[in-house]
Amino acid sequence: xxxxxxGLHASIEGKEILKGIDLTLPQGEIHALMGPNxxxxxxxxxxxxxxxxxxxxGGEVYMDDIDILSLEPYQRARLGLFLAFQYPVxxxxxxxxxxxxxxxxxxxxxxxxxxxxxxxxxxxxxxxxLEMDHQFINRYLNEGFSGGEKKRMEMLxxxxxxxxxxxxxxxxxxxxxxxxxxxxxxxxxxxxxxxxALIITHYQRILNYIRPDRVHVMVGGRIVRSGxxxxxxxxxxxxxxxxxxxxxxEHAKV
Amino acid sequence: MQRYEDMETQKTVQTVDVSEYQYGFxxxxxxxxxxxxxxDADVVRQIxxxxxxxxxxxxxxxxxxxxxxxxxxxxxxxxxxxxxFDNMYxxxxxxxxxxxxxxxxxxxxxxxxxxxGLPEAEKKFLAGVGAQYDSEVVYxxxxxxxxxxxVIFCDPETAVRxxxxxxxxxxxxVIPYGDNKFAALNSxxxxxGSFIYVPPGVKVxxxxxxxxxxxLENFGQFExxxxxxxxxxxxxxxxxxxxxxxxxDSLHSxxxxxxxxxxxxxxxTTIQNWSSDIYNLVTKRAVAYRGATVEWVDGNIGSKRTMxxxxxxxxxxxxxxxxxxxAFAGGGQQQDTGGKIxxxxxxxxxxxxxxxxxxxxxxxxxxxxLKVAPGLDNxxxxxxxxxxxxDEHSHSNTYPYMEIESDNVSIEHEARVSRISxxxxxxxxxxxLDEAEASMMIVNGFLDPLVKQLPMxxxxxxxxxxxxxxxxxxx
Numbered sequence: 001x002x003x004x005x006x007g008l009h010a011s012i013e014g015k016e017i018l019k020g021i022d023l024t025l026p027q028g029e030i031h032a033l034m035g036p037n038x039x040x041x042x043x044x045x046x047x048x049x050x051x052x053x054x055x056x057x058g059g060e061v062y063m064d065d066i067d068i069l070s071l072e073p074y075q076r077a078r079l080g081l082f083l084a085f086q087y088p089v090x091x092x093x094x095x096x097x098x099x100x101x102x103x104x105x106x107x108x109x110x111x112x113x114x115x116x117x118x119x120x121x122x123x124x125x126x127x128x129x130l131e132m133d134h135q136f137i138n139r140y141l142n143e144g145f146s147g148g149e150k151k152r153m154e155m156l157x158x159x160x161x162x163x164x165x166x167x168x169x170x171x172x173x174x175x176x177x178x179x180x181x182x183x184x185x186x187x188x189x190x191x192x193x194x195x196x197a198l199i200i201t202h203y204q205r206i207l208n209y210i211r212p213d214r215v216h217v218m219v220g221g222r223i224v225r226s227g228x229x230x231x232x233x234x235x236x237x238x239x240x241x242x243x244x245x246x247x248x249x250e251h252a253k254v
Numbered sequence: 255m256q257r258y259e260d261m262e263t264q265k266t267v268q269t270v271d272v273s274e275y276q277y278g279f280x281x282x283x284x285x286x287x288x289x290x291x292x293x294d295a296d297v298v299r300q301i302x303x304x305x306x307x308x309x310x311x312x313x314x315x316x317x318x319x320x321x322x323x324x325x326x327x328x329x330x331x332x333x334x335x336x337x338x339f340d341n342m343y344x345x346x347x348x349x350x351x352x353x354x355x356x357x358x359x360x361x362x363x364x365x366x367x368x369x370x371g372l373p374e375a376e377k378k379f380l381a382g383v384g385a386q387y388d389s390e391v392v393y394x395x396x397x398x399x400x401x402x403x404x405v406i407f408c409d410p411e412t413a414v415r416x417x418x419x420x421x422x423x424x425x426x427x428v429i430p431y432g433d434n435k436f437a438a439l440n441s442x443x444x445x446x447g448s449f450i451y452v453p454p455g456v457k458v459x460x461x462x463x464x465x466x467x468x469x470l471e472n473f474g475q476f477e478x479x480x481x482x483x484x485x486x487x488x489x490x491x492x493x494x495x496x497x498x499x500x501x502x503d504s505l506h507s508x509x510x511x512x513x514x515x516x517x518x519x520x521x522x523t524t525i526q527n528w529s530s531d532i533y534n535l536v537t538k539r540a541v542a543y544r545g546a547t548v549e550w551v552d553g554n555i556g557s558k559r560t561m562x563x564x565x566x567x568x569x570x571x572x573x574x575x576x577x578x579x580x581a582f583a584g585g586g587q588q589q590d591t592g593g594k595i596x597x598x599x600x601x602x603x604x605x606x607x608x609x610x611x612x613x614x615x616x617x618x619x620x621x622x623x624l625k626v627a628p629g630l631d632n633x634x635x636x637x638x639x640x641x642x643x644x645d646e647h648s649h650s651n652t653y654p655y656m657e658i659e660s661d662n663v664s665i666e667h668e669a670r671v672s673r674i675s676x677x678x679x680x681x682x683x684x685x686x687l688d689e690a691e692a693s694m695m696i697v698n699g700f701l702d703p704l705v706k707q708l709p710m711x712x713x714x715x716x717x718x719x720x721x722x723x724x725x726x727x728x729x
Contacts, residue, residue: 049680049684050680050683050684051680052676052680053676072683072688072689073680073683073684074683074684074685074686074687074688074689074692076684077683077684077685077686078686082684083684085681085684088681089675089677089678089681091678091681091682091695091696091699092699092700093698093699093700093701093702093703094695094696094698094699094702099682099685099695102687102691102695103685103686103687106685106686106687107686140699141699157685161685161686
């Protein structure tokens with residue numbers, strides 16, 4: 001299966017942010033999407049998941065042969081798309097465990113019944129893996145969580161829901177090295193033929209722990225360069241400026 | 255993985271409006287006696303005559319009726335302008351009398367309670383049950399071990415006959431008939447309700463429940479409840495209420511008085527789920543003496559208009575009062591609810607917690623009074639009001655009155671109004687929940703801290719009712 005983005009344009013409050021994105025993410029691969037602040041990376045993440053504030057003005061996004069742009073966010077989720085949020089919201093009064101159980105149920109084919117005891121066993125194993133206290137799932141979802149706890153909760157959800165494609169929106173921002181390692185561990189553990197990930201990041205440091213198959217660089221709402229992991233090193237060394245001027249020159253030509 | 259086509263079908267099913275009130279059924283009028291439509295002294299005499307009451311009670315009723323005529327309608331609170339006192343029956347006696355077994359009830363009445371699940375609830379988790387049908391209690395039962403310990407749980411008519419000393423000592427002492435127009439009306443035409451007396455030191459560990467059912471159209475139900483918890487005793491009383499859906503309005507106007515004697519504890523839980531054509535105008539008040547605790551748990555889901563502010567008067571040192579109020583105002587509904595605490599002694603404490611939800615143009619208002627008399631020491635109180643508004647057509651108001659006349663008091667007050675945010679919905683939907691279920695989870699989460707304090711079975715019932723109210727609201 002592939003996540004195929006073709007000629008995607010999107011705007012918010014009349015301002016165009018995505019100006020024609022082409023990107024194909026096959027299952028089995030991990031891609032990194034890098035770029036300076038304000039280049040539209042988070043917008044792409046939100047548009048893929050179907051955030052209602054963004055208006056898609058052109059293009060297509062396919063999962064297999066299904067055009068997901070006409071689907072509600074919950075339908076995209078049930079098809080196997082997952083977004084790890086940059087700023088997960090608090091839901092007071094809703095325990096993380098109750099929420100996870102329901103989300104896992106909804107993932108089952110034909111509304112099948114979730115085996116609760118084995119689900120909880122798996123959840124505990126995931127929590128051990130992410131070095132989380134088992135009491136975590138009895139807390140209200142994201143309420144009063146530290147930044148690092150919120151990111152771990154996102155990873156816990158990803159492990160529990162086993163998505164076909166995950167988009168991680170700057171999951172590494174604001175994390176210390178230990179937390180960063182744990183988040184990376186989560187992604188790496190899912191790596192395999194049934195999982196594709198798009199890791200959106202401003203810095204290269206998470207890519208010290210997750211080796212991407214492809215790297216895309218986004219500037220000004222367009223993908224200006226794609227390449228192998230070596231592109232990360234070039235960005236590390238030279239920053240984004242060389243790509244920015246290149247992009248501006250190319251844009252001027254058009 | 256689920257295919258898109260399947261999800262479409264599922265979505266269609268889920269957005270079908272199933273929010274229909276599930277207790278809206280009725281049975282034909284099978285009452286054996288009904289007063290004529292409207293109200294006058296003659297109607298009051300007929301009601302009293304049906305009950306073969308002593309003269310003091312008839313005189314009390316007639317004095318209350320005079321007071322009812324004189325009292326003005328409340329000039330605040332929910333809109334009562336369509337309430338028509340003339341187009342209403344004030345008393346209807348169902349066939350059969352009071353029974354101690356469900357099987358002996360007339361068929362329509364028995365079927366009603368079966369469908370409401372009351373006989374089953376009694377078997378599973380109640381120590382005693384009273385069931386009122388229109389004006390009279392038709393079923394009453396109390397576990398034998400409780401009656402052996404001297405616990406009295408009966409309808410007030412029986413109490414007037416069999417325990418006149420207790421009734422005369424306490425009836426109308428907490429809420430005098432002149433208290434307000436609807437207390438006066440109830441005092442004039444009261445019928446049915448509960449009378450509870452718990453002797454000193456007796457703890458009734460399993461709840462007692464009363465269920466109030468209106469079957470008739472254009473009807474007024476005026477139950478009267480008096481609870482006396484003697485020294486060091488405990489009782490938890492639960493009331494539920496439903497009615498059929500008609501196209502015209504009915505009135506439910508109860509008076510509930512609680513006397514919590516020293517070191518006793520009374521918990522009173524209401525799950526009000528009247529149909530959308532009921533005016534629910536109720537006066538509830540408790541007095542708590544030395545070291546006593548009174549807790550009101552007041553859930554208002556149904557009705558067209560509700561005005562109800564359960565009160566606790568803390569009369570002596572060490573008394574504690576609590577009000578937990580949950581209100582859900584849907585389309586066409588006004589829930590004007592809250593609580594009232596009066597500190598009349600030093601070293602007393604109180605908590606009022608209110609959570610309200612408004613949707614589809616509903617209006618929920620918190621109205622509360624916290625009063626601390628002059629010259630008191632060490633009074634503590636906390637008032638927290640939380641409102642959740644689900645759409646732009648709905649409203650929430652907060653009227654937290656405070657009259658604090660002592661200095662050494664600690665008062666906390668918090669009020670919050672929130673809306674379900676687009677970000678919360680998007681977050682939950684990104685995990686596979688559709689919009690209706692996502693809103694539901696946010697609403698349930700909002701209520702969770704309060705619902706947790708209900709007995710399990712009632713927490714489940716309340717969640718179920720709110721789910722029914724929520725369904726069909728989005729999509």
